[in-house]
Amino acid sequence: MNIGEIARRAGVSRSTVSYALSGKRPVAAGTRKRIQDVIDELGYRPNAAARALKEGRTRTIGLVIPPAGRRLSHMQLDFVASVVEAAAGADLDVLLSPSGGDHDRSFEGLVSGSRVDGVILMEIRLEDARVDRLRQAGLPFVGIGHTADDRPMCWIDVDYAGLIRHTVRHLADLGHRKAALINRSPELVASGYGPALRAREGFTAAVAERGLAGVEVACGEDARSGQETVEDLLRDHPGLTAITTINEAALPGIQRALGDAGLTVPRDFSVTGVAAHSWAEDFRPPLTAADVPALEMGQQAVALLIERIAAPSTPPRHILLAPPISLRSSTGAVPSRRDATAG
Amino acid sequence: MNIGEIARRAGVSRSTVSYALSGKRPVAAGTRKRIQDVIDELGYRPNAAARALKEGRTRTIGLVIPPAGRRLSHMQLDFVASVVEAAAGADLDVLLSPSGGDHDRSFEGLVSGSRVDGVILMEIRLEDARVDRLRQAGLPFVGIGHTADDRPMCWIDVDYAGLIRHTVRHLADLGHRKAALINRSPELVASGYGPALRAREGFTAAVAERGLAGVEVACGEDARSGQETVEDLLRDHPGLTAITTINEAALPGIQRALGDAGLTVPRDFSVTGVAAHSWAEDFRPPLTAADVPALEMGQQAVALLIERIAAPSTPPRHILLAPPISLRSSTGAVPSRRDATAG
DNA sequence: TTGTATGCGTTATCAA
DNA sequence: TTGATAACGCATACAA
Numbered sequence: 001m002n003i004g005e006i007a008r009r010a011g012v013s014r015s016t017v018s019y020a021l022s023g024k025r026p027v028a029a030g031t032r033k034r035i036q037d038v039i040d041e042l043g044y045r046p047n048a049a050a051r052a053l054k055e056g057r058t059r060t061i062g063l064v065i066p067p068a069g070r071r072l073s074h075m076q077l078d079f080v081a082s083v084v085e086a087a088a089g090a091d092l093d094v095l096l097s098p099s100g101g102d103h104d105r106s107f108e109g110l111v112s113g114s115r116v117d118g119v120i121l122m123e124i125r126l127e128d129a130r131v132d133r134l135r136q137a138g139l140p141f142v143g144i145g146h147t148a149d150d151r152p153m154c155w156i157d158v159d160y161a162g163l164i165r166h167t168v169r170h171l172a173d174l175g176h177r178k179a180a181l182i183n184r185s186p187e188l189v190a191s192g193y194g195p196a197l198r199a200r201e202g203f204t205a206a207v208a209e210r211g212l213a214g215v216e217v218a219c220g221e222d223a224r225s226g227q228e229t230v231e232d233l234l235r236d237h238p239g240l241t242a243i244t245t246i247n248e249a250a251l252p253g254i255q256r257a258l259g260d261a262g263l264t265v266p267r268d269f270s271v272t273g274v275a276a277h278s279w280a281e282d283f284r285p286p287l288t289a290a291d292v293p294a295l296e297m298g299q300q301a302v303a304l305l306i307e308r309i310a311a312p313s314t315p316p317r318h319i320l321l322a323p324p325i326s327l328r329s330s331t332g333a334v335p336s337r338r339d340a341t342a343g
Numbered sequence: 344m345n346i347g348e349i350a351r352r353a354g355v356s357r358s359t360v361s362y363a364l365s366g367k368r369p370v371a372a373g374t375r376k377r378i379q380d381v382i383d384e385l386g387y388r389p390n391a392a393a394r395a396l397k398e399g400r401t402r403t404i405g406l407v408i409p410p411a412g413r414r415l416s417h418m419q420l421d422f423v424a425s426v427v428e429a430a431a432g433a434d435l436d437v438l439l440s441p442s443g444g445d446h447d448r449s450f451e452g453l454v455s456g457s458r459v460d461g462v463i464l465m466e467i468r469l470e471d472a473r474v475d476r477l478r479q480a481g482l483p484f485v486g487i488g489h490t491a492d493d494r495p496m497c498w499i500d501v502d503y504a505g506l507i508r509h510t511v512r513h514l515a516d517l518g519h520r521k522a523a524l525i526n527r528s529p530e531l532v533a534s535g536y537g538p539a540l541r542a543r544e545g546f547t548a549a550v551a552e553r554g555l556a557g558v559e560v561a562c563g564e565d566a567r568s569g570q571e572t573v574e575d576l577l578r579d580h581p582g583l584t585a586i587t588t589i590n591e592a593a594l595p596g597i598q599r600a601l602g603d604a605g606l607t608v609p610r611d612f613s614v615t616g617v618a619a620h621s622w623a624e625d626f627r628p629p630l631t632a633a634d635v636p637a638l639e640m641g642q643q644a645v646a647l648l649i650e651r652i653a654a655p656s657t658p659p660r661h662i663l664l665a666p667p668i669s670l671r672s673s674t675g676a677v678p679s680r681r682d683a684t685a686g
Numbered sequence: 687t688t689g690t691a692t693g694c695g696t697t698a699t700c701a702a
Numbered sequence: 703t704t705g706a707t708a709a710c711g712c713a714t715a716c717a718a
Binding site for chain 1: 710711714
C-alpha cells in the first residue's frame with residue numbers, strides 16, 4: 001500500500017494525495033474528502049523509511065540506557081517511561097539502545113547510521129566517551145547528568161551535591177554529630193558516575209562545614225547490600241545516629257538492618273537522602289527526602305532535545321533540578337543516650 | 344556521508360562499494376581493501392532509511408510495553424532489558440511503544456507505518472484487540488502471554504495456573520488447611536489480564552482438589568497495598584496460615600504486615616508464589632517460589648520473532664514455561680497452635 | 687486547484 | 703571483476 005495506489009483509487013495525482021495529507025498546499029474540499037475516504041478504507045499510512053529518506057530526518061530519537069546486566073532503578077524506569085510518553089506526544093518514536101559492555105556496536109549504529117534525529121544519554125560519567133562521540137558526530141543530544149569538564153553541552157541533572165548537603169545540614173540542625181553517606185555501588189563510584197561523586201562532594205563539604213564526623217560507603221544496589229552495609233556501619237561506627245543516601249534500592253535493606261539492631265526510626269536513628277517518590281513513601285516511617293522528579297525529567301529531556309534538533313547551533317541550555325526536601329517522618333532529634341546504637 | 348562519496352574516494356562505482364560491504368558478489372582483494380580503508384577513515388555507515396526503503400525491511404522490531412502510568416514490575420523491566428540485548432545481538436533495533444490509554448496512535452503508527460519488521464507484545468489480555476489488529480495487518484508478532492481463544496498465534500508465557508496449583512499442593516502437603524491467593528491489582532484482574540485469571544484458576548482448582556479453604560484477593564502493586572491486604576486477611580480470616588502470590592511488588596508489604604502481627608515466617612506462617620528471582624531472594628527468609636525467568640523469556644521472544652519474520656506463513660509456535668519451584672525457607676509445616684494467627 | 691518530474695541513498699539487475 | 707542504472711515511496715519545486 002503506497003501513495004500511488006491511493007492516488008489511483010481517488011483519481012488524482014500522487015502529489016495531490018501528499019499535499020492533502022500534509023496540508024502544505026490547498027486541496028479542494030471534494031478532492032480532499034475523496035482522498036481521505038480511500039485512505040480510511042485502506043488504512044494507509046505513509047512509509048516511514050521513504051519519508052525519512054526524503055526529508056533527511058527520521059522522526060525518531062535514541063534513548064541510550066545503562067547496560068542490561070545492571071537492573072535499572074525505579075527512578076530510571078520512571079524516566080524511560082516518561083521519555084517514551086513525551087516522545088509519543090511529540091510524534092517521535094523512541095529507539096532503545098543499551099550501552100557499555102559489548103554494546104558499543106549498538107551505540108555506534110545509532111550515531112553513525114542516520115538512525116535517529118537526536119539522542120538522550122542516560123547515566124553520564126564525569127568523563128564520558130559517548131559524549132565526545134556524539135559531539136564529534138554532530139548529533140544533537142541531551143545528557144541525563146553532566147560531565148566534569150565545562151565544554152558546552154545540553155543536559156538535565158539533579159543537584160545531588162546540593163541536596164545531600166542540605167540533608168546533612170538538616171541532620172546537624174537536629175543535633176546529630178556523626179552521620180554516614182550510603183553511596184551508589186562500588187562499580188559506579190569507581191567508574192566516575194557523576195551523582196555518586198557529587199553526592200560525596202556535597203556530603204564532605206557539609207560535614208566539614210558543620211563539624212560533624214562523617215563516613216562514606218559505597219553500597220550495592222539491592223536490599224541485601226543495604227542491609228550488610230548498615231550492619232557494618234553500626235558495628236564499626238559507634239555513635240553513628242544518622243544516614244543519608246542516594247541509593248534508593250538499598251533502602252529496604254537499610255530499614256531491615258536498623259530494625260534488626262533494635263533501632264526505631266526516627267527515635268533512635270534518622271534516615272534521609274534523595275530518592276524516587278515511591279521509595280520514600282514505601283519507607284517506614286516515610287522518608288524525609290528530596291524526591292527525584294523522574295517523570296518531569298523525562299518530559300524536560302525530550303523538550304530539550306526537540307529544541308536542539310530544531311536549532312542545533314544554538315548555545316546549549318541545561319537544567320539543574322533541586323527538588324525541595326519533603327519533610328516526612330524519618331528524621332528526628334539525636335537520641336539523648338549516646339549508646340542507643342549499641343542495640 | 345553516503346555510498347557515492349565512498350565510491351568516489353576509492354575510485355570505484357557505488358555498486359562495488361555495496362557489494363564489498365554485503366559480500367554478495369566477489370570483489371578483488373585490493374579493491375576491497377581500498378574501499379574498507381576509506382570507510383574506516385570516514386566512519387561510513389549505510390543510511391538505514393534508504394536501506395529499509397530498498398530492502399522492504401527495517402531491521403527494527405517493536406516492543407509494546409504497558410502504559411507508563413502503571414510502573415513496570417521488575418520482571419517486566421528485566422524482560423525489556425533482555426529483549427533489547429537479544430535484539431542487539433541479532434543486529435536488530437528496538438522501537439519502544441507504549442500502549443493503552445491514549446497511545447493507540449503510537450501503536451497504530453507501529454503496525455501500519457511499515458515502521459518495524461515485527462512486534463513483541465507485552466502484557467496480553469485474555470481478549471486483546473491489539474492481537475486482532477496485528478493479525479489483520481499481517482505483521483509478525485510474538486505475545487508475552489496468550490489470549491483466551493485458541494486461534495493460532497505465536498507466544499511465550501509462564502504457566503501461572505500450573506505453578507500456583509503447585510504451590511498450593513506444596514502448602515497442603517505441609518498441613519495447611521486455609522490459604523490465600525494474593526493476586527495482581529484489581530484493575531488488571533478486571534481487565535482480564537491472563538496471568539491474574541490463570542493464577543486464580545490454578546488456585547481454585549488446587550484448593551478444591553485438596554479440600555482446603557481458599558480465599559483470593561486482588562492487591563495493588565506496591566508495598567503499601569500488600570501490607571493492607573495482609574492486615575485485612577489476618578483480621579477477616581482466622582485460621583489462615585499461608586499465602587501464595589503472583590504479586591511480587593506486594594511482597595515487601597506482605598512481609599511487613601506479618602512481622603507487625605508478630606508472625607514469624609515460616610514458623611507461624613508460610614508464604615510462597617511466583618516471583619522474579621531478585622524479589623524471592625530479597626524476601627526474608629528467602630521465598631520458596633517459582634522464579635520467573637524474565638531474561639530467558641526476552642531472549643526466546645526475540646528468537647521466536649526472528650523465526651516468524653523469516654517464515655511468516657509457518658504455523659506459529661508457542662512456549663509455556665514452567666520454571667521449577669525453588670525450595671527456599673519461607674514455607675514450613677502448619678503451626679500446631681491454631682490460634683497462632685490470633686497474635 | 688492540480689499534475690509532472692526529480693532526487694533522497696541504497697540494493698540489485700543487467701551489461702560489459 | 704566491475705560499472706551503469708532502475709527502483710523502493712515519498713515530498714516538493716516547477717509547470718499548467
